[in-house]
Amino acid sequence: MTPTEKSRQQDFLRAVCQTSPYPMGLEIAHAKGSYLYTKDGLRYLDFISGIGVANIGHRHPDVIAAIKAQVDKHLHVMVYGEYIQEAQVDLAVKLTSLLPDALDQVYFTNSGTEANEGALKLAKKFTGRKRLIAFEGSFHGDTHGSCSVTGREIYRKPFEPLLPGVTFLPFNQVERLNEIDEQVAAVIVEPIQGEGGILVPNQDFLSALRARCTAVGTLLIFDEAQTGFGRTGRLFAMEHWDIVPDIVTLAKGMGGGMPLGAFVGNRTLMSTFSVDPPLSHVTTFGGHPVSCAAGLASLNVIVNENLSQQAETTGTLIRERLKSFIGEKTEVCEVRGKGMMIGLVLSNSEAAARLVKRTFEKGLILGWTLHTDCVIRVMPPLNLSEVEMLEGLKAIEEALG
Ligand SMILES: Cc1ncc(COP(=O)(O)O)c(C=O)c1O
Numbered sequence: 001m002t003p004t005e006k007s008r009q010q011d012f013l014r015a016v017c018q019t020s021p022y023p024m025g026l027e028i029a030h031a032k033g034s035y036l037y038t039k040d041g042l043r044y045l046d047f048i049s050g051i052g053v054a055n056i057g058h059r060h061p062d063v064i065a066a067i068k069a070q071v072d073k074h075l076h077v078m079v080y081g082e083y084i085q086e087a088q089v090d091l092a093v094k095l096t097s098l099l100p101d102a103l104d105q106v107y108f109t110n111s112g113t114e115a116n117e118g119a120l121k122l123a124k125k126f127t128g129r130k131r132l133i134a135f136e137g138s139f140h141g142d143t144h145g146s147c148s149v150t151g152r153e154i155y156r157k158p159f160e161p162l163l164p165g166v167t168f169l170p171f172n173q174v175e176r177l178n179e180i181d182e183q184v185a186a187v188i189v190e191p192i193q194g195e196g197g198i199l200v201p202n203q204d205f206l207s208a209l210r211a212r213c214t215a216v217g218t219l220l221i222f223d224e225a226q227t228g229f230g231r232t233g234r235l236f237a238m239e240h241w242d243i244v245p246d247i248v249t250l251a252k253g254m255g256g257g258m259p260l261g262a263f264v265g266n267r268t269l270m271s272t273f274s275v276d277p278p279l280s281h282v283t284t285f286g287g288h289p290v291s292c293a294a295g296l297a298s299l300n301v302i303v304n305e306n307l308s309q310q311a312e313t314t315g316t317l318i319r320e321r322l323k324s325f326i327g328e329k330t331e332v333c334e335v336r337g338k339g340m341m342i343g344l345v346l347s348n349s350e351a352a353a354r355l356v357k358r359t360f361e362k363g364l365i366l367g368w369t370l371h372t373d374c375v376i377r378v379m380p381p382l383n384l385s386e387v388e389m390l391e392g393l394k395a396i397e398e399a400l401g
Pocket residue numbers: 110111112113114116139140141142190194195223224225226251252
């Protein structure tokens with residue numbers, strides 16, 4: 001490490017707020033495709049896609065070109081929803097053309113947590129109801145509202161009082177869904193829990209949830225911040241179950257590497273924010289034109305190159321190979337997930353931490369999920385090449401050995 005790099009590392013620890021006592025501290029020189037390159041000349045294969053963001057890899061040329069073209073036109077010009085901004089309109093039109101017909105109007109945000117904040121407020125205002133239901137093991141973001149519906153107490157406790165009237169039900173238990181009643185404005189659910197440990201619900205859970213919400217007039221919010229944009233082998237995870245929520249929230253992979261999120265519902269529902277009072281949910285930067293231009297370029301790549309299908313195919317190969325590591329000689333117990341949203345379950349958190357450390361030493365980036373630290377997240381870019389896939393799997397195999 002050069003003296004300049006050493007001093008930057010010290011500045012990083014001193015001047016940049018730390019979110020954990022053990023930051024990875026890689027100093028990134030540049031990133032391209034599935035790789036990150038450090039200042040000291042090392043190359044890392046990114047098997048977590050910057051936590052579900054780099055679905056089409058880092059710095060995809062189409063995204064870079066779209067960003068440059070937009071920068072030459074305009075940056076921020078006015079708070080959300082006033083001026084006609086081509087980049088926003090084009091992305092909204094494309095997005096709604098790819099979502100079910102009932103999801104036909106988009107409100108853009110900067111992030112996933114803001115998308116969920118908007119969706120929860122929308123549901124309360126539209127229904128006039130006060131209660132919310134979420135699931136144990138969920139993660140919906142770290143602002144107050146999203147934190148209130150995040151299903152792990154240690155992450156809520158320090159910030160209480162949070163939103164009142166939130167009930168948590170066990171994920172994947174159909175028997176408890178009758179606790180959703182006419183007082184409940186919305187149920188928020190990840191179709192596949194990400195931070196909960198890449199948990200895919202049983203076949204009947206989400207359809208039973210949809211049916212119960214419809215029966216009692218409760219709005220169903222699907223948080224697809226992590227599952228969206230091809231990650232699970234479909235453009236949106238809802239397609240696996242053929243279920244249409246009342247609101248879907250999006251983020252992460254949406255912006256092609258730029259900050260962007262959205263909540264999408266039908267026009268009647270979405271019009272709630274423009275009356276009683278008007279401007280009842282506004283944002284300055286939501287749907288920033290540069291992010292929207294990048295988002296449209298990224299979405300076009302996903303659709304035109306059929307990356308959802310590629311995620312299904314490559315994801316199946318990866319899961320099969322990882323499953324072959326289950327056995328007496330390794331601490332791998334289970335492999336789960338859909339498409340390229342994969343959870344590698346180790347026997348305990350120490351084994352998981354060891355695997356992450358060893359693969360890191362071999363130039364492969366993995367990480368564990370927030371709520372379940374024995375589950376390793378395997379979420380490479382969807383356009384991972386065969387060579388890159390084999391390189392990553394070899395590093396995992398050697399690290400387990
Ligand atoms: C399912 C889900 N919802 C919401 C969020 C929050 O998104 P953001 O970090 O963009 O606020 C995340 C982030 O990991 C997530 O996985």
